[in-house]
Amino acid sequence: MDLIANLATGFSAALTFTNLGLCLIGVVLGTAIGVLPGIGPIATIAMLLPLTYGAPPLGALIMLAGIYYGAQYGGSTTAILVNMPGETASVVTCIDGYKMAQNGRAGAALSIAAIGSFVAGCVGTLVVAAFAPALAALSFHFLSPEYFSLMLFGLVASVVLAHGSIMKAVAMVFLGLLFGLVGTDVQSGVVRYAFGVTQLYDGIDFVPLSIGLFGIAEIMRNLDSPTAREGIRHRVGTLWPTREEISRSWPAVLRGTGLGSILGILPGGGSVLGSFGSYVLEKRISKHPEAFGNGAVEGVAGPEAANNAGAQTSFIPLLTLGVPSNPVMAIMVGALMIQGIAPGTAVINDHPTLFWGLVASMWIGNLMLVIANLPLVGVWVKLLQVPYRILFPIIIVLCCIGIYVTQMSSTMIVFAVGFAVLGYLFSKLDCEVAPFILAFVLGPLMEENLRRSMVLSDGDPTVFLSRPISLALILASVGLFVLIALPHVRSTRQQAFQDED
Amino acid sequence: MLGRSIATFIAGLGTTAVILATSLTIPAQAQDYPTRPVRVITGYPAGGGGDMLIRHYATGLETETGQRYIVENRPGANGKIATDAVIAASPDGYTLFIFGSAGVAGNLFLLKEPGYDPTTDLITAATLTASGFFLTVGADSPFENMKALMDGLKSKSGTIKYGASTNVSIAASEEFLRAADLKATRVAYKTMGDAVRDVAAGQTDFLIADAAFAMAQAKEGRLRILAATTPERMPSAPEVPIMIEEGLADFIFTPRVFAWFPKDTPADIVEKTAAQLREIAASEETAKFLELNGAVPSLTASSVEAADVLKQDIEMWKRVTAAAGLEAQ
Amino acid sequence: MEVGNPKDFIAGTVFAGFGIAAIIFGHGYSVGSAENMGPGYFPLLIGIGLILMGVIIVAKSVRARREAIAAIRLQPQFFILGAILFFGLSIERFGLVAAIIGATVIGSLAAGKPRWAELLILCLALATSSVVLFVYLIGQPIPVWPR
Numbered sequence: 001m002d003l004i005a006n007l008a009t010g011f012s013a014a015l016t017f018t019n020l021g022l023c024l025i026g027v028v029l030g031t032a033i034g035v036l037p038g039i040g041p042i043a044t045i046a047m048l049l050p051l052t053y054g055a056p057p058l059g060a061l062i063m064l065a066g067i068y069y070g071a072q073y074g075g076s077t078t079a080i081l082v083n084m085p086g087e088t089a090s091v092v093t094c095i096d097g098y099k100m101a102q103n104g105r106a107g108a109a110l111s112i113a114a115i116g117s118f119v120a121g122c123v124g125t126l127v128v129a130a131f132a133p134a135l136a137a138l139s140f141h142f143l144s145p146e147y148f149s150l151m152l153f154g155l156v157a158s159v160v161l162a163h164g165s166i167m168k169a170v171a172m173v174f175l176g177l178l179f180g181l182v183g184t185d186v187q188s189g190v191v192r193y194a195f196g197v198t199q200l201y202d203g204i205d206f207v208p209l210s211i212g213l214f215g216i217a218e219i220m221r222n223l224d225s226p227t228a229r230e231g232i233r234h235r236v237g238t239l240w241p242t243r244e245e246i247s248r249s250w251p252a253v254l255r256g257t258g259l260g261s262i263l264g265i266l267p268g269g270g271s272v273l274g275s276f277g278s279y280v281l282e283k284r285i286s287k288h289p290e291a292f293g294n295g296a297v298e299g300v301a302g303p304e305a306a307n308n309a310g311a312q313t314s315f316i317p318l319l320t321l322g323v324p325s326n327p328v329m330a331i332m333v334g335a336l337m338i339q340g341i342a343p344g345t346a347v348i349n350d351h352p353t354l355f356w357g358l359v360a361s362m363w364i365g366n367l368m369l370v371i372a373n374l375p376l377v378g379v380w381v382k383l384l385q386v387p388y389r390i391l392f393p394i395i396i397v398l399c400c401i402g403i404y405v406t407q408m409s410s411t412m413i414v415f416a417v418g419f420a421v422l423g424y425l426f427s428k429l430d431c432e433v434a435p436f437i438l439a440f441v442l443g444p445l446m447e448e449n450l451r452r453s454m455v456l457s458d459g460d461p462t463v464f465l466s467r468p469i470s471l472a473l474i475l476a477s478v479g480l481f482v483l484i485a486l487p488h489v490r491s492t493r494q495q496a497f498q499d500e501d
Numbered sequence: 502m503l504g505r506s507i508a509t510f511i512a513g514l515g516t517t518a519v520i521l522a523t524s525l526t527i528p529a530q531a532q533d534y535p536t537r538p539v540r541v542i543t544g545y546p547a548g549g550g551g552d553m554l555i556r557h558y559a560t561g562l563e564t565e566t567g568q569r570y571i572v573e574n575r576p577g578a579n580g581k582i583a584t585d586a587v588i589a590a591s592p593d594g595y596t597l598f599i600f601g602s603a604g605v606a607g608n609l610f611l612l613k614e615p616g617y618d619p620t621t622d623l624i625t626a627a628t629l630t631a632s633g634f635f636l637t638v639g640a641d642s643p644f645e646n647m648k649a650l651m652d653g654l655k656s657k658s659g660t661i662k663y664g665a666s667t668n669v670s671i672a673a674s675e676e677f678l679r680a681a682d683l684k685a686t687r688v689a690y691k692t693m694g695d696a697v698r699d700v701a702a703g704q705t706d707f708l709i710a711d712a713a714f715a716m717a718q719a720k721e722g723r724l725r726i727l728a729a730t731t732p733e734r735m736p737s738a739p740e741v742p743i744m745i746e747e748g749l750a751d752f753i754f755t756p757r758v759f760a761w762f763p764k765d766t767p768a769d770i771v772e773k774t775a776a777q778l779r780e781i782a783a784s785e786e787t788a789k790f791l792e793l794n795g796a797v798p799s800l801t802a803s804s805v806e807a808a809d810v811l812k813q814d815i816e817m818w819k820r821v822t823a824a825a826g827l828e829a830q
Numbered sequence: 831m832e833v834g835n836p837k838d839f840i841a842g843t844v845f846a847g848f849g850i851a852a853i854i855f856g857h858g859y860s861v862g863s864a865e866n867m868g869p870g871y872f873p874l875l876i877g878i879g880l881i882l883m884g885v886i887i888v889a890k891s892v893r894a895r896r897e898a899i900a901a902i903r904l905q906p907q908f909f910i911l912g913a914i915l916f917f918g919l920s921i922e923r924f925g926l927v928a929a930i931i932g933a934t935v936i937g938s939l940a941a942g943k944p945r946w947a948e949l950l951i952l953c954l955a956l957a958t959s960s961v962v963l964f965v966y967l968i969g970q971p972i973p974v975w976p977r
Binding site: 039044047165167168170171174175177178181185187188190192193195216219220223224225388389390392393394396397398399400401404405408410413414416417420421424425427428429430431447450451454455458459461 | 841845856879906969
């Protein structure tokens, strides 16, 4: 079939010495970047752009792409080891991944993340190869009302992320929505809640927010316990996942891959939705939902798979429509334009070697990443053995540099301190950060699309119900809300009855 | 013998010391400039069309001077973050600002407290390019040309919706509406990709997009280009009529990219760089590059002339922001 | 007499506080209508939502069982946050090396009495490797030395 022939062309192009070398450089660099707090693929790829001027187009793309999905691997490493999400999508990995590390299962978490990501990457690459144009066409049906309904569903589902009080989770969702408001309102151009600080005009930057809320707050918590003087040592169990962990993980990986592949295609928010949608799904269908939040391996396997699958499929809008689905893809547009290639459907037909070579290199890159990362698991776990009094200043310094470099601004560092205090406060009050973060990311998209849908429909709210996809998502939201609220109502009533007795 | 060696050594040391001392106190002469890497600050985010243009010029300057020109992307606040960084930079000639006037001039009216005056806080070295914009409709739109569009829109004036993402596209659209004497509702998007999606689906009536992107999407079969906002037909799209031909003599919109230095930068450095930039802008390679990117060279003979062009842009933005009802934030 | 749950009581107050702040600071944004929502519409809704949730949580906390708040030691926190603030305030004026050394020293104090030899090695190692990694290898335009 054509696909096999095309893949053959692709592999023969990607397996040259130069391209293999560029792939290796890309993924290694990407992983390193992903591990460093703050510095992300965007900054790195932007910096390396000039190097691609003289390079052959395929090689350049292979390297840049490698940096991108390599960063996903690195980002999960810090999420698991020190509760710091390398990227927005890794936030979900922090929840159970870090708990696994605290339970002594860091090695298992890292291995499963790597292997799950590899499987997802392979499948994701296949999806790109086989279904790119078809999926791109599907995205045409996803207009503002559908985005709104999807985000609404996401927000309702984010309450499921919480393993504690539902009320507080809902409140955290509202709080996340509030913080998401900061910045320039898309539709009206009004700047909200910026208090004159120019760095806030485009919204609160995710880097100081996540580093402060997760990473630094975690250090603060650790130093609260008296054992800090001796140093915190995470128990280290076996490096490899147990049979039970593996058998629980692989279905989650498959489900996550499916979810992530599809959601990764949607420009804006797709990758976050994929990873946390997987988490919500796993928690809902699990026989032991109470394990989630305490180190459930499915909570790492699924989201990591979704993450990486999404990273592969997020290339689809770029390669087929010429529309970048996230800021990294936007830079890829630039890289292509420098080479004189206008991204779009023409790429597949006019530059088949480029397209298929890139697809083949994604598979190769994922293979390289899993081969490189698995032995590293032992190294990372050894790092955890370093006395905490030496480890945490290193983390602090790396965080500071990473935050500063984001916008070359010390204001960002002050923000991070504020968020660190907030994160510390929340943990003392048992308020979970995950719903907050998800609302922070999804809220603005939801508001933007809600208001735009209303403007486009001339103020007619039935537009959300008259379009089939949107209707389905709204029904799902309502259904999920009822599912969440009902047991709570029942248990409150039960408690009321018990109190009366 | 020993005495002589010592004397020579001391003389050598002394000479070196004098040379070092004088080179530390005398500011860089234009003949030697640049003697170390230069920062090229821009407000465009990495990878976008604007950024590619900046990098093209940076590479050109590198070839000319043999020194590195490092592009620093400082996006945010419609260019204010980049502008602030440049104004705060030391005026030794090693900070260059290449950016569209939209951010620098526009912010004077879009922000309540811009905190700067580009005519005094910056030295305008040169204008480089002018970008063309295309008015587009969805590929399935019933309007085949500008006349059909105008007639169609006149009949539904008041319920027209247009898409826009950047402040520049908003400005272009408002200028169009003013020239065509129409009223429309603005539908704002965060990215051009989203805006194209909706105009292609027929949700909005028209979209004014930068030429490069519009051409790419037209090739995809998602958009139909109706007219260009340039004073002459664009070399990269000679089949596209210009607004003037379509009866809108009043509507020319070609936002320009400028090169600036912080104020108090030595004049000879400014002039040297301006001359180099003009040379690059006029070259064959640039012409080809600009064609791909939907821009045309727009050169001014001197920095004085460039400063005047900036003043014109400021006036234009003043008018546009008022007409578009964009309140200062 | 039921003992209140201080965790939830404080949490509820914090939420309500944010809600009130949202409404106060957002009063200038035009709300618009349901058909044509303005920039102030969502801030208002969210503010109300936060106040509502805050009140509910506080109300429930009054009757709930007491859950002690986990230990808070303020001293280490001051050092950690102080270290970060020091970095932020000094990096542009004094450069990366000074910022790193200062942050490391201040931060280490959070874990109690520092072991000076160890600290010195840590500072030097961190400073050198950071400069090599971020400034030379990655090429970020961070000032290394004092201006």
